[in-house]
Amino acid sequence: xxGRFEAGRVCLELADEALDRVEGLVVFLRGAGVVPAGARLAxxxxxxxxxxxxxxxxxxxxxxxxxxxxxxxxxALELLNALAAAAPPxxxxxxxxxxxxxxxLGGEPDCRALLAAVARDAVELLTDPAARALxxxxxxxxxxxxxxxxxxxRRRRWCSSEECGNRARxxxxxxxxxxxxxxxx
Numbered sequence: 553x554x555g556r557f558e559a560g561r562v563c564l565e566l567a568d569e570a571l572d573r574v575e576g577l578v579v580f581l582r583g584a585g586v587v588p589a590g591a592r593l594a595x596x597x598x599x600x601x602x603x604x605x606x607x608x609x610x611x612x613x614x615x616x617x618x619x620x621x622x623x624x625x626x627x628a629l630e631l632l633n634a635l636a637a638a639a640p641p642x643x644x645x646x647x648x649x650x651x652x653x654x655x656x657l658g659g660e661p662d663c664r665a666l667l668a669a670v671a672r673d674a675v676e677l678l679t680d681p682a683a684r685a686l687x688x689x690x691x692x693x694x695x696x697x698x699x700x701x702x703x704x705x706r707r708r709r710w711c712s713s714e715e716c717g718n719r720a721r722x723x724x725x726x727x728x729x730x731x732x733x734x735x736x737x
Contacts, residue, residue, distance in 0.1 A: 559711070560686070560700030562586060563674035567612040568697050568711075571605045574598055586669050587641065592660045600663045607635055607667055611674045615698050618678060619689055635671035638664040692716025 559565045565584040571577055578596055581587050610631045617624040642658035677683050686700040690711035697711035710716035 559698065560702060561673055561677050561683075563611045563670055563677055564615070564698050564700070566604070566608050566670055567615065569604075569608060571601050571608060574601065577601060577604055581666060586666055587657060587661065588655050591641075591657045595660060595662060603635075603663060603667055604670075606631070607670060607674075610635075611670075612696075612698075614674065614678060615687065618684060619687060619698065632671055632674055635667045636675050638668035640669040640672060641665045690716050692719060 559568065562584045566580065569576065569580050571580075574596055577600060578593055581593065581596075582589055582591075587593060610628050613628045614624045614632060617628075641661035644656050644658050645653050646656050648654055677687075683700060686702060686706070688699055688701045688708065690697045690699070691709045692711065692715070695711060695716050697716075699708070699711050701708040
């Protein structure tokens with residue numbers, strides 16, 4: 553999806569979503585792989601935005617607490633556990649006309665099932681010591697995005713090389729090559 557960064561986990565992708573339009577939620581659900589590309593999502597409406605915002609804020613709080621090294625609020629843990637308790641959408645494997653095996657869903661998922669899928673991803677992230685060790689916050693000024701650093705040498709500094717990384721490189725270049733006495737139009 554254009555303009556997206558690669559967080560490495562579905563729950564971290566959700567934490568960066570504005571979730572102000574139904575269409576944006578559908579783009580997230582498909583783009584982050586919560587539902588396969590061809591899955592029906594006819595039931596998505598404005599009522600879904602509130603629960604997904606609540607999960608987004610919960611994940612951001614829990615990840616922030618983890619990165620800061622302090623305990624999360626019990627209410628955030630309770631919410632995550634409650635959302636993760638629902639049954640996620642049942643995946644199925646089907647054969648395409650060309651013979652390729654692809655993932656689909658057993659039926660059209662409801663809001664609770666999709667919330668459960670993302671909440672379970674957050675539970676897995678927060679309870680997996682290896683994944684937690686890769687958790688980072690972007691070093692870009694004003695950026696709050698989090699991601700898993702799977703780069704070689706674990707030296708990734710930005711959520712996106714194209715966005716925050718490019719801004720940092722431009723700022724470094726401008727600092728090294730100041731324009732004295734000239735104004736650019």
